[in-house]
Amino acid sequence: xxxxxxxxxxxxxxxxxxxxxxxxxxxxxxxxxxxxxxxxxxxxxxxxxxxxxxxxxxxxxxxxxxxxxxxxxxxxxxxxxxxxxxxxxxxxxxxxxxxxxxxxxxxxxxxxxxxxxxxxxxxxxxxxxxxxxxxxxxxxxxxxxxxxxxxxxxxxxxxxxxxxxxxxxxxxxxxxxxxxxxxxxxxxxxxxxxxxxxxxxxxxxxxxxxxxxxxxxxxxxxxxxxxxxxxxxxxxxxxxxxxxxxxxxxxxxxxxxxx
Amino acid sequence: xxxxxxxxxxxxxxxxxxxxxxxxxxxxxxxxxxxxxxxxxxxxxxxxxxxxxxxxxxxxxxxxxxxxxxxxxxxxxxxxxxxxxxxxxxxxxxxxxxxxxxxxxxxxxxxxxxxxxxxxxxxxxxxxxxxxxxxxxxxxxxxxxxxxxxxxxxxxxxxxxxxxxxxxxxxxxxxxxxxxxxxxxxxxxxxxxxxxxxxxxxxxxxxxxxxxxxxxxxxxxxxxxxxxxxxxxxxxxxxxxxxxxxxxxxxxxxxxxxxxxxxxxxxxxxxxxxxxxxxxxxxxxxxxxxxxxxxxxxxxx
Numbered sequence: 001x002x003x004x005x006x007x008x009x010x011x012x013x014x015x016x017x018x019x020x021x022x023x024x025x026x027x028x029x030x031x032x033x034x035x036x037x038x039x040x041x042x043x044x045x046x047x048x049x050x051x052x053x054x055x056x057x058x059x060x061x062x063x064x065x066x067x068x069x070x071x072x073x074x075x076x077x078x079x080x081x082x083x084x085x086x087x088x089x090x091x092x093x094x095x096x097x098x099x100x101x102x103x104x105x106x107x108x109x110x111x112x113x114x115x116x117x118x119x120x121x122x123x124x125x126x127x128x129x130x131x132x133x134x135x136x137x138x139x140x141x142x143x144x145x146x147x148x149x150x151x152x153x154x155x156x157x158x159x160x161x162x163x164x165x166x167x168x169x170x171x172x173x174x175x176x177x178x179x180x181x182x183x184x185x186x187x188x189x190x191x192x193x194x195x196x197x198x199x200x201x202x203x204x205x206x207x208x209x210x211x212x213x214x215x216x217x218x219x220x221x222x223x224x225x226x227x228x229x230x231x232x233x234x235x236x237x238x239x240x241x242x243x244x245x246x247x248x249x250x251x252x253x254x255x256x257x258x259x
Numbered sequence: 260x261x262x263x264x265x266x267x268x269x270x271x272x273x274x275x276x277x278x279x280x281x282x283x284x285x286x287x288x289x290x291x292x293x294x295x296x297x298x299x300x301x302x303x304x305x306x307x308x309x310x311x312x313x314x315x316x317x318x319x320x321x322x323x324x325x326x327x328x329x330x331x332x333x334x335x336x337x338x339x340x341x342x343x344x345x346x347x348x349x350x351x352x353x354x355x356x357x358x359x360x361x362x363x364x365x366x367x368x369x370x371x372x373x374x375x376x377x378x379x380x381x382x383x384x385x386x387x388x389x390x391x392x393x394x395x396x397x398x399x400x401x402x403x404x405x406x407x408x409x410x411x412x413x414x415x416x417x418x419x420x421x422x423x424x425x426x427x428x429x430x431x432x433x434x435x436x437x438x439x440x441x442x443x444x445x446x447x448x449x450x451x452x453x454x455x456x457x458x459x460x461x462x463x464x465x466x467x468x469x470x471x472x473x474x475x476x477x478x479x480x481x482x483x484x485x486x487x488x489x490x491x492x493x494x495x496x497x498x499x500x501x502x503x504x505x506x507x508x509x510x511x512x513x514x515x516x517x518x519x520x521x522x523x524x525x526x527x528x529x530x531x532x533x534x535x536x537x538x539x540x541x542x543x544x545x546x547x548x549x550x551x552x553x554x555x556x557x558x559x560x
Contacts, residue, residue: 055443055447056446057443057446075448079443079444081443081444085443085444087441087462089465089539090462102448102449102451102458130539131539132539
């Protein structure tokens with residue numbers, strides 16, 4: 001196994017009106033090639049900050065981040081965003097083809113790739129629709145397809161299913177598992193949901209409450225291919241409870257701070 | 260698929276009301292004048308106004324002697340063609356509005372977008388822009404005439420100034436209000452500066468830029484009418500003002516009707532342009548599309 005992502009003693013401090021706020025403190029992480037790592041932690045633990053640093057959108061205050069590219073021809077990383085960050089002014093097709101277009105892939109080729117991914121996420125009938133014509137779940141499918149179509153080595157997912165209702169969420173979790181198990185890309189996946197992290201991930205990193213830092217980690221023993229059926233296994237419930245016991249302390253700490 | 264829909268009879272009733280009530284008002288007006296309850300010299304009956312409108316048109320006062328155009332074009336008589344356009348009140352006003360509008364709007368959009376994107380330029384220019392923005396533009400007409408003379412230029416310039424600031428403020432707001440997540444998505448997917456501008460900043464700001472265009476076209480109409488009241492020998496403002504001074508009230512009302520028509524045409528024209536340029540802003544599909552897609556599964560990934 002080769003190391004794909006190396007994060008060392010990462011700290012991010014934001015300036016604010018009430019003095020500097022430390023969002024992320026002394027965080028280290030190593031992700032192997034082809035590994036699906038879930039980051040779980042209470043709200044405001046700096047998960048999104050970490051992901052944005054990995055995605056090159058913000059610079060850390062101190063510490064080191066390294067992503068190791070394998071192939072110079074494909075993009076190194078892409079983010080699937082938390083909110084619906086697909087462009088309302090582009091059709092489903094142009095949204096999914098966006099990354100390819102930015103990279104200068106010729107029109108016919110990028111449209112073909114985009115159509116292929118749109119079909120894979122089950123939106124073939126909506127190729128020419130605009131996002132305002134789609135439901136929340138469909139928009140997020142577009143967002144996922146946009147990332148997969150660009151074919152990056154690393155996928156960074158910032159609670160991609162966080163805003164969906166519980167049932168749509170289960171469906172999309174299933175779709176994500178299947179898409180990922182075919183491609184086996186390196187994934188860093190942020191979520192609030194313990195079940196989701198157990199269902200999707202190879203490894204779960206727990207983070208402490210504000211300021212966010214590494215708390216502990218669990219490796220997920222379940223065989224692949226996985227499906228929602230897994231959630232009925234006794235081992236799933238046992239692990240889920242064990243993780244919650246660790247997480248509960250942090251969540252309560254966050255709540256106390258808010259009071 | 261079965262949404263609630265007004266029963267047919269109540270929809271026809273709505274249509275009947277929206278056309279019938281204004282018609283009834285016009286008839287009431289007509290009657291009160293005919294019965295001499297209203298003084299026809301001040302409030303000419305709608306039919307009188309209509310006749311005045313017709314006469315102004317056939318005498319070539321509103322649209323110029325446009326029936327001469329084919330002959331003049333055939334003869335290649337440029338100054339004759341120019342003369343036709345210079346003598347119609349509607350054509351003169353339209354020329355002033357649109358040339359001023361374009362002269363103002365193009366740099367307004369450019370500078371507004373630049374100010375929205377560049378903090379340094381924004382901070383430097385904002386106080387000046389805000390100060391001039393709050394000034395009613397018609398107030399600087401004397402100054403503009405002092406600089407550009409009393410001819411056409413000063414009218415075009417005053418319209419240009421009015422549209423410039425409205426569009427600038429809106430374009431700047433449009434760019435600044437862009438959701439940061441769109442910018443982040445653009446950067447994460449490797450958009451360079453030029454791609455960021457064309458694929459994200461412009462389309463994201465376009466709805467608000469357009470509301471600036473709508474506001475400034477409306478304001479252009481106001482400004483040009485006001486300017487023509489005081490400083491013109493042609494144009495709709497002049498027609499209304501001159502008709503009032505000479506107590507040709509039916510011509511005054513005819514002028515008002517034409518101005519109303521222009522206002523309505525501007526609005527619907529811009530709306531049509533908006534629908535063309537921003538197809539993503541059309542109304543939502545019925546909720547059925549949503550339910551249909553929820554069951555969709557991954558097909559052979």
